[in-house]
């Protein structure tokens with residue numbers, strides 16, 4: 006283990022500091038055309054008419070694509086995981102979020118492409134847009150999505166469920182119920198490199214695709230699915246990403262560029278503007294989390310009821326996966342013997358949301374840790390002692406039935422306390438993550454030590 | 467329109483209102499200045515214009531006619547890194563690297579005008595540059611190290 | 618049809634003030650380019666395709682001249698050069714953007730900037746209003762001098778040449794900022810006392826810089842700073858924008874006015 010603790014040079018360090026690293030936008034291919042997209046100015050509208058003929062007639066325009074040019078238009082980012090397809094690559098007869106792409110132009114330069122976009126004739130019939138996901142269960146919430154207000158395919162449920170222990174008994178035994186609502190907002194990843202793709206048609210019929218994606222093989226699969234091509238006709242070049250943070254997991258620019266390159270029979274580059282990056286690229290989701298914990302006055306958390314609403318935006322993308330991860334982490338770094346969790350993926354007219362650093366987990370960690378402080382405050386207990394008391398220990402089971410072998414809550418909390426000079430009583434300082442016994446094994450925690458109880462669909466995906 | 471870029475003279479044909487950034491990248495193929503925003507907000511396009519750090523995306527070619535431009539390519543090659551370049555490498559101040567060129571050019575100009583720049587002066591001097599990867603600490607440490615090292 | 622390509626623009630680069638005034642004429646069809654920090658993004662994004670551009674860089678409009686107690690500052694003076702200007706202008710200048718933008722951004726652009734869609738612009742305006750600056754411009758009907766608060770309310774069609782003001786006896790400044798260097802000031806209140814009396818200027822309280830006459834009038838009839846600061850809402854035209862809500866500004870503004878007035882107490 007020579008590398009641990011040593012200062013090793015970065016393999017790409019010298020290239021970065023001399024400007025030799027080649028990002029997609031730095032690659033030059035002779036004859037490359039530039040791309041601009043026609044995007045919806047409305048958050049919710051029907052498309053009544055679309056006519057690209059004037060734009061096509063503009064000199065300098067090489068290709069225009071609409072949904073008619075996409076061999077397989079409607080796709081799902083997670084089809085491989087069994088999550089069905091729901092999102093058109095290019096809008097057909099309606100748009101569900103502001104900025105949704107409807108058509109794209111490849112032209113000799115960006116000015117010409119922009120002018121062509123302006124020449125595309127389109128008529129919309131605007132509809133009311135919906136953004137407050139708390140109202141999704143109201144009877145007058147419209148069906149923005151073909152699947153209804155929420156994603157319906159969590160097994161036989163329309164939400165991700167976790168059930169463990171006897172939640173009613175936990176709430177009956179509680180001395181106090183501590184409730185909290187937590188609502189972290191959307192966050193734009195804002196990589197300094199905007200979304201960029203360069204697609205080069207090769208003489209042998211293949212496409213070379215230079216991509217800023219964070220997920221090469223995934224993007225390759227998505228492009229192949231849209232084109233209905235075998236993977237071996239696509240050569241993906243990637244790996245140099247100017248920041249992604251989850252935002253470059255969605256395949257945002259490659260497929261449309263590929264379609265344009267095929268139609269124009271020329272290399273095509275599509276480089277989003279910073280404004281597109283902010284307005285149209287997917288963001289971390291806004292979440293709405295409601296927690297109610299059954300606690301004893303000496304600080305044991307007996308049970309947790311939790312309902313989560315995840316704002317997926319207009320299409321599913323990775324949201325069902327994010328909510329599943331979220332569900333698995335809804336007790337945080339702590340063991341709660343009785344839980345009842347429902348997580349909904351709600352559709353709205355915002356831009357579709359996606360992964361970002363700790364997909365689904367950061368939101369719940371924020372809620373759980375804030376809630377821990379709230380419990381400590383309500384009970385008048387030291388917040389670190391509350392955490393140590395309820396910390397995961399060897400042999401405990403997580404909400405998704407993983408039996409913990411080496412949980413780190415106790416050592417981490419103790420180390421943090423030590424670093425900031427936070428004094429704890431001796432019995433807490435000497436705690437370890439060892440199996441529960443004695444005082445660490447209150448009667449109400451016994452239930453979880455054997456084979457965990459759960460209802461159907463309570464666990465792994 | 468004439469520019470001296472990294473010591474070499476060029477006659478440019480891009481329209482006079484083209485940004486210096488676009489002219490460098492698209493006409494001269496000098497790609498170290500990055501187009502992070504094209505609107506002055508990120509700092510990735512920063513180059514030296516007659517020795518001073520400037521946002522190349524905000525300068526029309528017409529405003530820099532005759533100027534001497536230095537980009538990252540003109541600082542130091544891989545086997546001959548400048549102090550600032552070496553410090554960025556050693557201190558892991560570049561992660562994805564997309565902001566790096568702008569930071570190094572700005573830091574170079576900063577040290578040039580304030581050879582003994584304090585940490586506070588470094589923070590103020592680089593405050594307009596955005597990095598989404600490093601959290602800035604490593605960048606500031608690198609510049610501090612470059613300030614401390616003999617030229 | 619307006620020009621769609623930058624290549625079609627005619628760029629005029631006058632080398633003297635007279636040439637600049639002549640080339641500007643009555644301003645029709647002319648886009649004045651100061652430092653370009655506001656105009657260039659518009660051109661880069663293809664939203665602005667000017668027919669004729671007046672590049673003022675070498676028109677001899679930059680520099681700070683002192684004569685006696687008064688200062689004349691040319692339109693092309695950079696915000697960086699204003700960092701050392703008399704207070705509260707110096708502080709307002711230091712709070713604009715970051716080092717590199719300030720070195721390119723000009724006074725003229727700051728005063729002539731069209732009100733931004735997303736935020737009020739022109740952070741130097743409050744300071745110059747407090748200083749009672751007079752603005753000299755050219756355009757239809759020739760040259761004209763007017764108080765800055767009148768000019769910033771309707772800057773269109775004029776070529777800004779210079780501003781002139783008297784060095785103040787006392788000044789005060791209070792502002793609320795977002796923590797990032799590039800964020801415009803949410804609200805700034807500047808106060809300055811010259812031989813002409815005490816003036817109060819506001820940035821962020823309307824589409825452009827405003828003069829807080831109600832506060833000045835209240836002070837003139839002996840109101841306390843606390844009483845006078847409450848009057849400021851009579852002059853403000855608060856808006857919601859990307860930086861803050863009108864609701865928030867409404868609550869903050871009187872407090873900042875009071876702080877700026879308290880800051881005056883400190884003397885020069």
Ligand SMILES: Cc1cc2nc3c(=O)[nH]c(=O)nc-3n(C[C@H](O)[C@H](O)[C@H](O)COP(=O)(O)OP(=O)(O)OC[C@H]3O[C@@H](n4cnc5c(N)ncnc54)[C@H](O)[C@@H]3O)c2cc1C
Pocket residue numbers: 505506507648649650651652653654655656657673692693696712713714715718721722723724725726727728729730731738739740741775776777778798799800801802
């Ligand atoms: C990243 C960033 C951060 C910024 N932060 C701030 C901030 O914190 N505070 C702030 O106030 N501003 C800020 N700005 C805006 C801008 O930099 C300043 O307002 C600057 O002073 C504008 O001057 P300029 O010379 O660059 O304007 P230009 O872009 O040259 O011109 C702006 C407008 O004024 C007109 N104009 C310019 N000069 C004249 C003249 N002499 N006569 C008539 N019309 C003229 C132009 O035609 C144009 O309409 C920021 C800009 C950027 C890019």
Ligand code: FES
Pocket residue numbers: 500501502503504505506507508509510511512521522523524
């Ligand atoms: S590209 Fe010039 S500042 Fe971002």
Ligand code: FES
Pocket residue numbers: 197247248559560561562563564565566596597598599600
């Ligand atoms: S290193 Fe990635 S943005 Fe700075």
